[in-house]
Amino acid sequence: QKEVEQDPGPLSVPEGAIVSLNCTYSNSAFQYFMWYRQYSRKGPELLMYTYSSGNKEDGRFTAQVDKSSKYISLFIRDSQPSDSATYLCAMSAGTDKLIFGTGTRLQVFP
Amino acid sequence: NAGVTQTPKFQVLKTGQSMTLQCAQDMNHEYMSWYRQDPGMGLRLIHYSVGAGITDQGEVPNGYNVSRSTTEDFPLRLLSAAPSQTSVYFCASSLNPPRHGNTGELFFGEGSRLTVL
Numbered sequence: 001q002k003e004v005e006q007d008p009g010p011l012s013v014p015e016g017a018i019v020s021l022n023c024t025y026s027n028s029a030f031q032y033f034m035w036y037r038q039y040s041r042k043g044p045e046l047l048m049y050t051y052s053s054g055n056k057e058d059g060r061f062t063a064q065v066d067k068s069s070k071y072i073s074l075f076i077r078d079s080q081p082s083d084s085a086t087y088l089c090a091m092s093a094g095t096d097k098l099i100f101g102t103g104t105r106l107q108v109f110p
Numbered sequence: 111n112a113g114v115t116q117t118p119k120f121q122v123l124k125t126g127q128s129m130t131l132q133c134a135q136d137m138n139h140e141y142m143s144w145y146r147q148d149p150g151m152g153l154r155l156i157h158y159s160v161g162a163g164i165t166d167q168g169e170v171p172n173g174y175n176v177s178r179s180t181t182e183d184f185p186l187r188l189l190s191a192a193p194s195q196t197s198v199y200f201c202a203s204s205l206n207p208p209r210h211g212n213t214g215e216l217f218f219g220e221g222s223r224l225t226v227l
Contacts, residue, residue: 008150032208034215043114043200043218044153088152096141096160096207097168098216102152 003027004091006101015110019076023089023101026070030091030099033065035074038086038103047087048074079108112136116201116219123191123226131186131222133201141207142184143168143216144176146197153200159184160207191226198223 004025013019021035031052036044048063050056050072056063062075072091076083089101117132135142143158145168155168159178173195175187184203188195202216 002152004152006152036216041221043202043220044216045218046215049215090153092208094209096158096166096209097155098143098208099155099169100145100153102150 002102003099004089004101006089006104008102008104010105010107012107012109013079015079015081015108017079017108019079019083019106019108021074021076021087021089021104021106023072023091024070025072025091027091027093027099028067028070029093031067031094032092033063033072034090034092034098035061035063036088036090036100038088040085044088076106079106081108081110084108114201114203114217114219116199116222118222119220120223121225123188123224125191125193125226127191129188129191131188131199131201131224133184133186133219134182135184135201135203135217136182137203137205137217138181139203139205139217140181141205142178142201142203144174144184144186145200145202146170146195147200147221148197156186156199188224191224193226196224196226 035048038044064073086103088103144156145153157176
């Protein structure tokens with residue numbers, strides 16, 4: 001079993017919808033949580049970063065971390081076709097290793 | 111700004127052949143890493159380096175070697191290619207290692223697509 005699990009999707013939503021993307025993890029030592037976005041045939045790029053539990057908002061994006069449940073979420077409000085990509089969660093236990101989830105493919109149709 | 115540059119972008123090998131995937135960054139980043147990305151498996155860490163002369167193993171290091179003789183370059187060597195090494199390989203770098211107090215933002219190259227027949 002991987003340390004970090006993600007539903008691979010694809011998740012298909014209409015433009016303007018609220019999208020919820022989730023990851024679960026098993027290592028209670030994880031304390032740094034990130035979301036990366038990857039467009040087709042490109043490298044991932046950092047979208048959101050959160051330390052420990054709580055919420056963080058950046059424009060249309062909100063990241064939530066619930067360490068007691070070992071569960072993190074990324075919400076996208078007013079989704080746009082340009083949000084169509086694969087979203088990968090990533091976590092670190094304060095070591096030099098960043099562990100990624102499998103990624104969820106999101107499709108936003110006009 | 112070149113960022114992280116990977117070469118080659120595509121490569122086809124026969125089983126047993128060796129090759130080197132090149133990675134160079136021009137951002138003076140201390141931390142560099144190699145990942146492989148496979149369907150259903152996500153990104154898996156192969157090897158990483160926290161500075162010139164220092165390397166360490168990630169989640170899936172077998173069959174791969176790395177060295178870090180300069181800050182800028184971090185080549186990945188496949189010693190004897192196997193079909194299981196067919197994958198997309200990503201090199202990534204960050205200013206500091208993703209440890210305590212660092213956002214751990216990795217800057218990725220565009221990937222090298224390797225097929226082993």
